[in-house]
Amino acid sequence: MPEYRVKLKKEIKRRIAFGHPWIYENEIAEEPSCENGSLVKVFTYSGQFVGKGYYNRNSLIRVRLLTRKNVNIDRKFFKDKIQRAYSLRTRWLKEKGAFRLIYSEADGLPGLIVDKFADFFVVQISTLGMSKFKETIVNVLIELFNPKGIYEKSEGSFIAKEGIEPYSGWLYGNGPNLIPFKLHEITFLADLHGQKTGFFLDQRFNAENLSEFSTDRRVLDLFSYTGNFAFHLLKGGAREAILVDYSERALAVAEEIARINSFKEKIRTINANSFDFIRNVKIGEFELIVIDPPAMLKSATAKHNALRAYKELNLRAIRSLKDGGILATSSCTQLIRESEWLEKITEAFKDSKKIGKLLFSAGQPFDHPALTSMHESNYLKFRSYIVSSVSEF
Template identity: 35%
Template sequence: MNKIILNKGKDKAAWQLHPWLFSGAIASISAPTPNGDIVSVYNQDQEFIAYGMYNANSRVAVRLLEWDPRKEINEQWWRERLQKAVNHRRHLLHDENNTLRLVFAEADFLPGLIADKYADFISIQVHAAGIEKIKPILVDELNKLLQPKGIYERSDLKSREHEGLADTNGLLSGEMPPSFVDIIENGIHYQVNIVEGQKSGFYCDQRDNRHITAKYVKGKRVLDCFCYSGGFTLNAFRAGAASVTSVDSSALAIETLKSNVAANGFDAEKHHAVQSDVNKYLRELGEQGEVFDLIVLDPPKYAPSRSTLEKASRAYKDLNRRGLLLLKSGGLLATFSCSGAMDIDTYKQVIAWAALDAGKEIQFIYQYGQPEDHPVRASFPEGEYLKGLLVRVL
């Protein structure tokens, strides 16, 4: 195993169990090391810190895995890590829910691996060269733990470029997923396209937030923006919403949503599905004088990094201002950011600015977060990416 020595003063985060070592922290490496190989990391005083996966192509040069020098990063180590991640989540699987995140990368000490369970199928994403090397072990262990019908890979990710990896999609084991897999979340059926859908197929990170928001919709007129396959829409109908308007720019998302409404037996007469740019549609609704009782704004990631935060804040402010203008007194705005660079305090300030520009007085009445299958490791706060606010207009 090759040995990495860190620059003086660059070992503090690693001692504190943070899993990333940036290239600038490395003073030397004992020999040329293939990307994805395991290395041992030491400080300037030759004290062992941790084992990790090395990649010369990546700004995150080492993804740390294990801080106990007595452990060996071998096949059994990988299998045990995967077993722990899956077993910590088994209680979330029941008749009302057969879909969840099985592995959440750094949070589960498996940096570079995402695995989601969709009914009888598993979808995985590989972000790191080290995980790519031991992928067959992980696939074998997932089969042993859960006996899925099939495991499909959706590793078409920009992050792979930084690891020197090409995109790869395809079946890893078992049966090819059908065009649409029928899953259950919160007792609601969804048709999920694992092969061609967004990300790994479905956004299970909003499971709890959909359920919580649905408590406020009975008899109400709801607008669900960036609806994708209809998570908030379907929960709203199940909770007795008077009507729901769902908006997304994707034609596939809108068609899938319509199928999901029908599959659950909800009244299609109460549903209006719109394929449109959300900001454009919100402007049109404002010009028409439309008002709603509850609006959901769940946009894609506007701030992928700290350097884009200022620009993203303006985009979030403008979007939420348009939403607030469509709410009458007592109306509710469920607004979300999935940008890890946007912390909750900054997001509150952005929403406050949006309310000021809209001429609305608001209250923050609930703070949303990630469900327990998307845990946040204490030593890796960057894993806390999803945040949201339930806002009341006064």
């Protein structure tokens, strides 16, 4: 693939110099005459080499850097990157049946997500530049891991903006629509017709840690999807779990997971909007409530409404807990900083006349690495609290 040249403006941003992989339209002095998705070499205004990446004039992020070295972007390049990512994961993972193998920019492969579920990989490609290397990536995954199948699940409005067609289907081999895999002695199902890559692996350790506090508690799992939290809490000893989600399909998959793990008699699924459901819950009805909503906003202009929604959710949940109950709450909205989110949780406790005592705080696991040079890679926020009335504290 031919490479073109991009020249930056005189005052190169410290963000780029210190490792951020994105170069915006207003940072470029001279743009290349090339097709979108082409490889480019990036230089400072004075001619110093910055790195290599791919270019798209349809995006405000004109260049996404793949490397700071002047190397060939070829099969060996992708093989080395994928092997390095795999080594970092498997060095510390106790359970290797399911994990995120590639997390986009955080693994030096912007626009690429690869999740492993048992003997299968699910690939998500979100940029035109990365889509040019799809065949190479698939061949490298086959060579390194010999999977039973590789499924691509590249969907969403951002795909069209990049100039690529959404696609869902098998790229290699074949397999079931519901891929069984093990997490912490529980059999889950990755739903290839569900959301994202079929399962949200980023909350699996938070769910396991929370399960230590679930013994004999009645649980409400809001925005449950297929029940990651609910089934971990049941495994930990919860006596009952109510799963609430707007997706009938997700709840049907959750019921199948319950059947497989002999939890069928301990769950109840409710197809409803979680915001509406929590408004009608009685005071003190539950002993553990999980709030795990999808991202609340896609642009900064709606931040006020998103923060108000976080406060409302947590306020309602706090009021629905018995004294001594546990609130487990999270946000995956990257555009909301942790300090802003925590402020709304604090306000929710104050307005409820309750006190929260922190059990543990967490974020995303190390197979979803957050870069110090790129705050956009750090998105997941998680807190769990014991809830008490002010008068009883």
